[in-house]
Amino acid sequence: MDVVVADVSPAIDNCDEKMLPKVDMLFDGENEAYEFYNVYAEMVGFFVRRSTLWTTSKNIITRRTFVCSREGFREKKRGTKEAKCPRPETRIGCPASMTIRLNANGKYRLTEFVPNHNHQLATASTMHMLKAKKIRLKARAVRENLVDDTVRTPEFESEDEAYEFYSMYAGKIGFNVRRASMTMNAENIITRRMFVCSKEGFREKKRGAKGVKKPRPETRTGCPACMVIRLASNGKYHVTEFVTFHNHPLGAAVPCDLVATSQSTETGQDDGMDVVDGSADANIHKQNLISDNTMAASLESRINKRFKCTKVPHNGDIGATLEYLQKMQHDKPSFFFAVKSDDDGNLTNFLWADSKSIMDFVHFGDVVCLDSAYALQGYGRPLALFTGLNHHKQTIIFAAALLYDESAEAFRWLFDAFKMAMNGTQPKTLLTDRSAAISEGAAASWPATAHRYCVWQIYQNALQQLSQAFHGSRTLEYSFKKCLFDCEDEPEFLTAWREMLEKYDLEDNKWLADLFSLKEKWALPYGRDAFCADMKSVQQKESLGIELKKHLSLEFGLLSFFQQFERVLCDRRSAELQADVEASQSTKKPPPMRVLRQACNVYTPSAFKMFEREFELYMDCMLYNCGEMGTVSEYKVTIEDNQMDHFVKFDSLNSRLSCSCKGFEFIGIPCRHMLKVLDTRNIKDLPPQYILRRWRKDAKSGSSNGSYSFPFDSDPQLAQTKRYNLLCRIFSIAAARAATSVDTSAYMENQSSILMDQVEQALETRPPDMAAIIGAHSNQTQNPIDNIITGLHNHTNFINGSADGSLTFPFTLGAGALDYH
Template sequence: MATSNQRTDITPPEACGTSLQNDVHNQTIALKTTQKDSHASVLTKDVLEPRIGMEFDDDEKAYQFYNGYARQVGFSVRKQNMSRAKNGIIRARRFVCSKEGYYKLDPSDKTSTCSRSDVRTGCHAHIGIKRLKNGRYCIHRFVPEHNHPLVSSRKVHLLRSQREYPNARKPSSEDVFSACTSSSCTSHFQGLRQFEMQQGDAVGMVHYLQKRAAKELGFSFSMQLDAKDQITNLFWCDARSRIDYYYFGDVVCFDNTYKVNGYDRPFVSFLGTNHHKQLVIFGSGFLYNDSVESFNWLFQTFKDSMSGNAPHLILTDEDENIVKGVEEIWPDTVHRYCPWHLYQRTVKNLCNVFQAYPGFDIELKKCFFECETENEFLVTWQKLVSNYGLVDDTWLKGLYENRRNWCLVYRHDLFHADLHNTLKNERMHALIKSGLHHERDIFSFFKRYERILKDKRYSEIEADYGAAHLANPMPLSRLLKQAALAYTRPVYEMVAKEFELYVDCVIDNCGADGTGYVYEVTNVEKKITGYVRYEPCTDALSCSCKN
């Protein structure tokens, strides 16, 4: 991406201390605490391995024993072949690792284009049991070695055989949250439920956040208080948020579209998208007002929390004070308006049009999200405002004048991480808003916010498990086959979609042009033509769609 901004290494959250900064009457008070991980030494239980000669009352008891062993080690068990006597009694059988063997394509199925051979790895781990004369069953064969990575304890419940494990339960989001962050983390809001804000919002909030910072390694927050002991600005993030930002912080969406009813403070959050195209939260806060000073303070605090690393691209609402804040704190970051936020504001400003004309929303979304060229956007926009008598609408005229700052057709050279589509498909906005009812105070909001955060992180754990144990469709194309092995399912689907567009393209050599060569590329189905220039001296490619 064309930017001079370079990301530097972020200090691992596990090594970070916690900090509190309060700006009281323009006087900054810094409180720093360091904490050693009390769980640095992980306690392990002795795993009872199968042994040759172990006896069981029946074959089901043997299966339950082996499945319990598998749960401790980290794999799934599959019941395989068995041998029966003439009277139907089981004489012998095997219980194998679920990755035993390989999938085979049906040679008679000529339409099959996918293979699941990479789901199973040919693992030989298993136990064999046989029936004794006394009617019991004993282990006569045991192979412990696996040829694939085993599953960690926090994901083992996702394995197929462990879902039906007698003593197993699906962990709650609190369990998973404790597992997916620092090992010293505790359930934050158990303490919150026990502590009531009897000393006022500001003092109560400080006490609660200090308690959380003391218990949770890597958690930090900063706040400003006014002369009346009221919180004016507040920002917080935890260790997991820093880890997420380290990996996915190239593109950030700053969301300030919420407002806490009754407190007149806007709730803000810094959002991104992960490798599963799921929304991740890098940090959140409350601002007393929408002044330049408030945004400057928030952006600087967020920047400091992320070890000074700036995003390559930041998407925000259309706001003059936000623009000034981004220019001040992140001068080298590309700043664009978020098309999803502008679409939501358009719905609010033109609610009467939406109600009167059901087809208006479809045409508006095409302008915002579906146009691929500038000419297509201009034609679609003019048709929209003409058909619905909105040529002189003030809001739409403003959007059109600023189209180069938000419309996707104007900066194809930027990496957006498809974040606007992730925002469209998320339900977090509705869940957050339901926690901002005017009858609920900020404490109630925090409870809901933390629940949402924990649930989202649990969803990522589930998606990670699926990516590791459920293969992408294996296409015939060698190029797509490589992509299927390298990417998660959502990202692979993006690549496959682009590949389909590539197949529909016709390439014509236009000949030499100076030091390079020019090629005309036409998408036959969409009737879109572009020009690609190749410079052999520098081995560089440039496309007209990115100019």
């Protein structure tokens, strides 16, 4: 067919200059470009249709073409007979189009624009008629022009809560609600949902409908009233469109107390409410009641109460959780759990930890990561995990929690409960997701703990927030990861960040700007003094969330999740036990160099790999003497391929070193610069203070009673309870080690009887003041528990830890409930 070019110049001349498509125009999203082309098309005189697109494996649109509705030709289907009254041909191969492509900064650039049409364009009068016809077929096409921005709406934790809110509003105004279209992501999570008036749209005409003698009356009128919600980055649903206009008379208002049960919402059929006759102005006035004081009196009190607990437990979840926790404490008296309730007495949050997890915290609780991704992003049940790293660089779980309340007060309760479970101790460093509520709770409960935002969790959030930008450029992700993980000092970080923003045109990206404003909480150059045990590198390789994610879904019962959680604990503890065996029975040939032999003998294989890497890199270092002051010498250490200089101070009096890179303070392994200075000073053995116990093979051996410290309260009963818990924790460590073999178990039984005799003798000869007794015996050269553990250590060789992590120790970690308001 020959293309006849229509004259669009007069129409374009009448267009606003800002409404004309131009090559290199930028749009924030594909929908924004589509709406822009729609406005232009309406002024010119045609309709728009989405055409070809290109997407990535994650359904990110990288290229899209919008065309005139008369583009292409109608497809002729095979086997179709020639119709007696064929539909008129509407597609005639119109070439008009607009193409956009995804840029590196996450925006879409207009790359091609064809203004010419091969058909007559509509005039202002004919366009109005065509638009009215289109609106009748799909009334929602005009809802954006009717959005009421004055309506105040809350944010919702789930799609059901938004539906309940809109139903309450509909009952007050006088119409019924129906769930309409929705959008879901690859994980079957609703990201967009539309609620409409029951009279939205038009009844579909079915074949044979003309033969019905008594057809049902038409109830749908194409009403545009609706509420649209979208899932935001904080895991909550926000109202993006709220249309209050109805094109039909409204019904009588339903009392608020009956709203929840009076709506025939799912079927969309009328429920026989009395129709109020009145003018359109009267209807509009009635709808405006939602922004008046009437709404505040009738709805806000119920809504505020409804949304005070930020997540609504699924049916049966509270009962299943209590059943599990009570059963665990019955089976294992050392099991700890705590429960939080709100002002109305509803149970909202739960935390639990078994004895093996508590013992793990004694040895490896210097760094704790609170993984609250599921709690904050709203995926399934709101699980939060307190995790850490053992001496084999394996992820271990210290405690788990279900958080249906995510306020700052709730997180303060969470940290207080965790501290109680861990015998009053808290970590040196806390790594969490970026959250104001978490930050406030941590500052109130753990003021002495260094609180940092976990860079790995920030990277995971960036994959969502910057997904379009990452798919628009192959190198942006690399530059962003460099800013997160590879910068050592502040100038290097600031330069890398500025270059990233300029190169990829991200200066106006709000998420990155907010992230940068908090750089002191997450950027590595600002937190080198906070010990992290190389947590970020381990998180890059494994994720507990992947293993538990499926069973957190609401499709499964909560007891199924608890079973999977126990499996994960068991598997990880078995892996730790296997690593202990392999570390103690290694048959590898000893390294030839003395310092390497020492490191190989004391470090676990995983820790030795970190040390070995630093040792290999120290060989490339060059050292320059910068002067001496008394016993302290200062050196400058450089590497040929690295322009950054590092400075090391060495005190010959006590062999203490400090390096400007803060590598030892950050990870716990001597850095290459320190090793270079030691070698220059002819020190062939690592000083003991630079071999952290947490990385040693024997990290879990020996006495740990020095780790506990209780202030004895003036209340005698409370003080006795705390001393009892203290002694239970101490003896549980000895019991766990003794249970690994028959010989050590028998030895423990024998020594326990001797210890009991000593306790009884002390009680008979002294007043029953437990604090005085403990104080007196602590002054002895070696107390009985040290005798037991030392005796165990000398009695036989055994494997660290318990075999299955399920030993039951003869003590109870509390009453099982911690209620905090």
